[in-house]
Amino acid sequence: MEAKLSEVTMVAKSSAMGGGEDITMATSETIPKSGPVHPSGGTVYVTPYVAPAHGSVGLGERPEKFNGKDFKRWQQKMLFYLTTLNLARFLQEDAPDLGENPDWQTVAAVDAWKHSDFLCKNYIFNGLDNALYNVYSPMVNAKALWESLERKYKTEDAGSKKFVVSKFLDFKMVDSKTVISQVQEFQLILHDIHAKGMVLGESFQVAALIEKLPPTWKDFKNYLKHKRKEMKLEDLIVRLRIEEDNRQSEKKAGNYHQEAKANVVEQDVLPFYSGRLFVRRPLVPLRDE
Template sequence: MTTKFAKLEKFEGVNFRRWKKKMHFMLTTLKAPYMLTTPRPAEPEESVVEMAEETRKRQKWDNDDYICKAHILNGMSDALFDIHSEALCAKELWDTLELKYITEDASSKNFLVSDFNNYKMEDSRSVTEQYNELLGIYGQFKLHKMNMDESIAVSTIIDKLPPSWKDFKHNLKHQKEELSMVKLASHIRIEESLRAKESDI
């Protein structure tokens, strides 16, 4: 388990939703995610038997909370660890992270839309590389649960192909088959490969 946590990418303050899912999965393997929602058992007011049972429950909660909080903090960069290490319990830490970074994620959605819409492909760079950059932005849409129909994304990317690909762009737009992102990537790779061969002749 320790080695698995060592491989978990440290949270640096971006892509919180992805990190949150990975961290929740890791905590589930420790049977500790209940610590993110369960408050500490109350102090007993009844009989000695009930006091012993409640004390046992509180001790288990304290132990699980320590482990859960430690693993969350261990999954963060040193800078964020220093900021959040004073949290009283795992639930407080988790709630603080969600409040801060999901709010920031919401504002980053606007930047994602802007980045995707304003992206311009250039003739001076590999079109496949530029396509992959756009694909990365499109992947972030899904991560933020921003639904864009795939056919719209494909059509938008075709429109962004560089000026020297004008004929290729025209041919793609007049194809009868509906293109997926995967098929578009394949067409772009083939076209770029053919152009590279022609330039070598």
């Protein structure tokens, strides 16, 4: 026997749902009120599958609301979250078919599957912000919802991959900034590339970083290119930091020598007080008295 409910309110208060936060899910689906009739004549009451509340799943592990950005990261977190609730399989399963003359076990299994799929779908809905919730709310099951999100946002991820690759190829260091600060920019680009699922070998990263050194580092660049022993990226960055420190020290020493020469020239002219301000006059040799 089944009862048509205009609204079914499910309030989850468990650590799996975030430590006591009430979550309400409303639907107009047909929810089985009692199980089918057993061949012996008795009524079989079916207890739908309910996701266990694992104590290890805390408030911080529930994914943040997805707002259309960083889909891959959100998807991985949501997949892990659903896995802890034993609901991840409903992202790939279609609804079982009852057939023409189903027996009571088949009907009971289908009812339990629908209930678990209902939970899975609404956990995903709860992970979307309001704007996206309104867009995807017509989805009939968890699999359709999951695949629709993938089609939409994985395509956008493919476009962002091309953007990151273009950014990597166009990156070139300039002399107006410190090399180490630009190395940090380069590392951020590498991080974005890896975050998009693209893998660059360390030898390639080292060679690319050497090639992108600024024009005034031409001699040092050639020196690094002709080194036979391969370097790790961390070792190369240390070498660049030492080289830049040496260059800055030499530059300061050069400025000091120039200032010293200027002071020698200045000492040839001594100031005297004219009554209102100091003026300078050339030195005159003292007369012999």
